[in-house]
Amino acid sequence: MHMYYAKFDEFEIFIRKIYSKLKVLHVNTYFQDITFLNASRWRKLILQPLPQLEEFYLRYYERADPVYKYSIYNDKLNQFVPSFWIERQWIFEAVINNESIIYLVGPYR
Secondary structure (H helix, E strand, C coil): CEEECCCHHHHHHHHHHCCCCCCEEEEEEECCCHHHHCHHHHHHHHHCCCCCCCEEEEEEEEECCCCCCCCCCCCCHHHHCCHHHHHCCEEEEEEECCCEEEEEEEECC
């Protein structure tokens, strides 16, 4: 799923309505709702309507230029460390370049 101008609350409603036996979920979202990086919200969403999920990929993009005011996700980096994420071998990382900051959650390689 590629989403622009989406809010996590709307995405969560969508996932709950299309309840399925998803085994793989890829989510790319751009410059919008920092809630997409809330590990406890994802944990709850994965455990309830997506219990069969085996692979999870999240990419959250933010602009990294002086004109655009972005909310750096620095105070909550440890959210993706608890046993829920470790047991599934899903890790959090950030990639910074001249144009953007990309926050990633995915399988440990």
